[in-house]
Amino acid sequence: MENERFLLSMLVNNEAGVLIRISGLFARRGFNIASLSVGETENPEISRMTIVGTGDEYFRDQVVRQLEKLQDVRIVELMDMNDTVTRELFLIKVNAADQTSRSQILEAVNIFRAKVIDLTPVSLTIEITGESGKLGAFIEYLKPYGISELCRTGVTAIGRGNNILGKPKNKEEK
Amino acid sequence: MKLTGAQLLIQILLEQGVDTVFGYPGGAVLSIYDELYKSSDKIRHIITCHEQAAAHAADGYARSTGRTGVVIATSGPGATNLVTGLATAYLDSVPVVAITGNVACPLIGRDSFQEVDTCGVTLPITKHNYIVKDVRRLPDVLREAFRIAAEGRPGPVLVDIPKDLQTAAVEFTPAVESPKKAIVKQPDSDTLAEAAKLIKNSKKPFIYFGGGVITANASAELAAFAEKIGAPMGSSMMGLSAVPNDHPLFLGMTGMHGRFAASKTMACSDLLVAVGVRFSDRATGNKAEFSRNRKVLHIDIDPAEIGKNIPAYIALVGDIKQTLTLLLEEDISHSVTAWHNEVEEIKNMPDSRLGMDMSRLNPQMLLEAVRERTNDDTVVATDVGQHQMWTAQYYSFSKPRTFITSGGLGTMGFGMGSAIGSCIGTGRRTVLVTSDGSFHMNMNELATAVSYNLPLVIMLLDNNALGMVRQWQTMFFENRYSQTTLNRKTDYVKLAEAFGAKALRLTDKKDLSKVLDEAFAQKGPVLVHALIDSDEKVLPMIPPGGTINDIVTKG
Numbered sequence: 001m002e003n004e005r006f007l008l009s010m011l012v013n014n015e016a017g018v019l020i021r022i023s024g025l026f027a028r029r030g031f032n033i034a035s036l037s038v039g040e041t042e043n044p045e046i047s048r049m050t051i052v053g054t055g056d057e058y059f060r061d062q063v064v065r066q067l068e069k070l071q072d073v074r075i076v077e078l079m080d081m082n083d084t085v086t087r088e089l090f091l092i093k094v095n096a097a098d099q100t101s102r103s104q105i106l107e108a109v110n111i112f113r114a115k116v117i118d119l120t121p122v123s124l125t126i127e128i129t130g131e132s133g134k135l136g137a138f139i140e141y142l143k144p145y146g147i148s149e150l151c152r153t154g155v156t157a158i159g160r161g162n163n164i165l166g167k168p169k170n171k172e173e174k
Numbered sequence: 175m176k177l178t179g180a181q182l183l184i185q186i187l188l189e190q191g192v193d194t195v196f197g198y199p200g201g202a203v204l205s206i207y208d209e210l211y212k213s214s215d216k217i218r219h220i221i222t223c224h225e226q227a228a229a230h231a232a233d234g235y236a237r238s239t240g241r242t243g244v245v246i247a248t249s250g251p252g253a254t255n256l257v258t259g260l261a262t263a264y265l266d267s268v269p270v271v272a273i274t275g276n277v278a279c280p281l282i283g284r285d286s287f288q289e290v291d292t293c294g295v296t297l298p299i300t301k302h303n304y305i306v307k308d309v310r311r312l313p314d315v316l317r318e319a320f321r322i323a324a325e326g327r328p329g330p331v332l333v334d335i336p337k338d339l340q341t342a343a344v345e346f347t348p349a350v351e352s353p354k355k356a357i358v359k360q361p362d363s364d365t366l367a368e369a370a371k372l373i374k375n376s377k378k379p380f381i382y383f384g385g386g387v388i389t390a391n392a393s394a395e396l397a398a399f400a401e402k403i404g405a406p407m408g409s410s411m412m413g414l415s416a417v418p419n420d421h422p423l424f425l426g427m428t429g430m431h432g433r434f435a436a437s438k439t440m441a442c443s444d445l446l447v448a449v450g451v452r453f454s455d456r457a458t459g460n461k462a463e464f465s466r467n468r469k470v471l472h473i474d475i476d477p478a479e480i481g482k483n484i485p486a487y488i489a490l491v492g493d494i495k496q497t498l499t500l501l502l503e504e505d506i507s508h509s510v511t512a513w514h515n516e517v518e519e520i521k522n523m524p525d526s527r528l529g530m531d532m533s534r535l536n537p538q539m540l541l542e543a544v545r546e547r548t549n550d551d552t553v554v555a556t557d558v559g560q561h562q563m564w565t566a567q568y569y570s571f572s573k574p575r576t577f578i579t580s581g582g583l584g585t586m587g588f589g590m591g592s593a594i595g596s597c598i599g600t601g602r603r604t605v606l607v608t609s610d611g612s613f614h615m616n617m618n619e620l621a622t623a624v625s626y627n628l629p630l631v632i633m634l635l636d637n638n639a640l641g642m643v644r645q646w647q648t649m650f651f652e653n654r655y656s657q658t659t660l661n662r663k664t665d666y667v668k669l670a671e672a673f674g675a676k677a678l679r680l681t682d683k684k685d686l687s688k689v690l691d692e693a694f695a696q697k698g699p700v701l702v703h704a705l706i707d708s709d710e711k712v713l714p715m716i717p718p719g720g721t722i723n724d725i726v727t728k729g
Contacts, residue, residue: 017293061481062481
């Protein structure tokens with residue numbers, strides 16, 4: 001069995017202690033979390049959580065089944081990576097003291113469709129969203145200039161088209 | 175009507191049909207105890223000597239009656255003393271509701287007197303837990319706690335109630351339906367048909383059942399199922415008492431200290447029908463060998479158990495009673511004469527005989543003599559260690575819920591509390607089989623048994639050692655008896671008498687009948703201090719991670 005990256009989307013009760021129940025379950029059962037993002041949904045009683053982890057088929061099945069047993073977990077779904085849009089947001093502070101560096105960085109910002117959100121004579125702060133491949137490439141490009149800070153929100157994900165978390169899927173194609 | 179939080183708790187307990195609670199008062203539950211005082215005609219409170227025993231008593235009450243056990247403790251040390259009891263109930267899936275007090279809301283998080291993060295501490299050992307910070311939520315939370323504890327795969331639920339909520343007034347409306355989480359689906363007809371086909375095509379089916387059968391009250395269905403498909407049966411330790419020991423198809427317990435015939439027959443089977451088991455490492459031994467050459471049909475209510483330890487060829491997830499009833503309607507009966515002949519051969523193998531050296535007083539003799547003096551409804555509780563395994567091997571159970579033992583957690587000290595819970599719950603005699611090691615852990619509860627004059631017979635098997643650990647040291651550590659030769663100077667007879675109990679000493683096998691007759695003639699608590707040999711072993715034994723081929727049958 002091979003270790004693969006997997007992505008879980010969950011709807012959970014928006015209550016104190018829910019995060020520790022979920023992260024505690026991962027820790028207790030020896031499951032690793034690569035990224036976790038969480039926020040309230042349009043219904044203030046419910047939060048949506050996106051977890052990225054790695055593991056084999058046994059591990060993925062166990063994660064889902066154990067999570068489903070938690071009282072505060074309403075829905076868990078192992079997302080189909082080919083049918084899911086994923087995004088992550090980075091805030092990056094990069095050194096740009098000289099004119100050459102600055103213009104090269106600004107050029108990359110344009111190409112990667114990132115945005116400069118703050119500026120000092122010696123640094124640029126950049127906001128960029130995208131899927132992990134693009135963000136990784138952008139970070140690699142910036143590294144030689146010197147990244148002084150990097151903040152990541154963690155991956156968030158949504159099903160494509162009519163795939164709605166918790167709703168039965170319509171497999172028929174018109 | 176307006177009620178305080180404490181009054182409301184009493185109302186919900188009554189609404190849930192609770193007439194008995196176990197517990198220990200303290201600063202953060204004073205208001206609750208005040209209401210218990212006023213309602214003592216409706217709810218009986220049993221006070222133990224230590225909160226741990228109160229938790230075990232609630233557990234023993236639940237295991238022996240099938241009803242949810244309730245335990246109350248104060249904040250801080252009261253709550254932390256429940257931990258072992260909750261973990262024991264969690265590992266064995268026993269429905270228990272624990273109510274703890276905590277410091278008043280404004281004091282939470284300030285390291286106040288007797289403050290502890292009870293929910294944080296009990297999070298991994300409860301099915302669910304709550305700290306209630308709004309008294310208006312209290313009724314729903316309490317109702318939900320009882321529902322969660324009992325539904326599906328049962329387990330302990332804790333509700334932490336800060337002190338100020340116990341006195342805060344709230345409008346109370348009697349029972350309304352609380353919100354429900356989706357109920358476990360029954361197996362669909364296609365999967366049932368596949369399972370039936372698998373059974374029908376099997377030449378050598380074997381049924382391996384566990385505690386889930388007892389929880390689901392599915393003993394009759396299990397026996398009918400075994401008879402219909404002609405399958406021999408073996409059980410996990412938690413499954414013991416689900417079918418009568420003398421059922422012609424029952425071969426005994428399997429696993430580390432299981433009967434040779436049961437383990438051997440299981441190893442020869444081509445289909446394992448696993449009912450209400452979770453394949454603990456103590457039960458399976460070597461997991462790869464366990465599932466080699468045989469298909470597993472796994473029936474359980476908890477979907478997370480399917481494939482967790484042993485891969486299932488087909489899984490039927492649902493209530494065991496209902497699932498077996500549905501399977502019985504399928505076309506599953508077939509001829510297994512050849513298989514039965516093979517099983518008979520196994521049963522007649524020399525290793526299938528179980529027995530001890532009868533020239534001296536031994537556990538087998540003791541347990542068989544106890545059985546002669548009990549009836550089919552008598553509950554037998556144990557602590558943990560050799561005496562527990564001997565009870566599992568030599569005491570013949572006839573009815574479900576008559577064997578109370580800590581399986582998953584293996585809690586030494588479980589016995590006294592759980593036996594007290596069983597005496598209270600069933601109102602009948604309970605026998606506790608314990609040992610010098612385990613008994614010393616919670617022997618203070620003799621005071622509880624005496625206070626309530628409980629019909630409790632304590633069989634204390636004294637081998638002057640921590641026998642099970644000693645056995646491992648003999649077998650795997652070249653007789654280096656590190657910290658297992660106890661040499662305690664405790665005089666158990668004087669001790670029991672000091673607590674106000676009757677006590678008898680048994681040192682010679684010729685006195686066995688006389689002493690046990692006297693013990694079983696008592697109405698109140700009685701302790702029998704029986705001396706056995708330090709080197710008496712639990713056999714057979716499949717060493718950890720081993721298979722039937724590694725079985726040790728002789729000391």
